[in-house]
Amino acid sequence: MIECIGAVLLYLVTTETIASWVNMFTQEELVEDPNDFIATHLSRMAAEFSVASKEFYAFYLLSHGLIKLLLVIGLLRGKLWSYPASLAALGAFMAYQVYRYSYTHSPGLLVLTFFDAVVMALIWHEWRTVLRHRSA
Helix, strand or coil: HHHHHHHHHHHCHHHHHHHHHHHHHHHHHHHCCCCCHHHHHHHHHHHHHHHHHHHHHHHHHHHHHHHEEEEEEEEHHHCCCCCHHHHHHHHHHHHHHHHHHHHHHHHHHHCCCCCCCHHHHHHHHHHHHHHHHHHH
């Protein structure tokens, strides 16, 4: 759900607004330390953030969030099909994110991939628990 909200907000906000927000948040830190690793990288990323990139990330986050929301509904209802479907969907997203990272080197893709891996591990663990309880 957070991904869907973030996607809509990302789509509605201009790249100039994003750059000005990042500059506002990093300005004080850059005055204190012009070589601050995080602040300089955030400022550089915001300055290079194109409309095409923004639209891609908005679409990707929205589709990612909606698919995960549908799968979570299946998981909450205890539908056995939703466990392997969730693992397959997240695995496909992760494969695409790693592929896309090989071209863009975007740290956001790594964060999203790590988050998906954690969610996959939790789904796998719960699926095994559900199968054990059903067979008992």
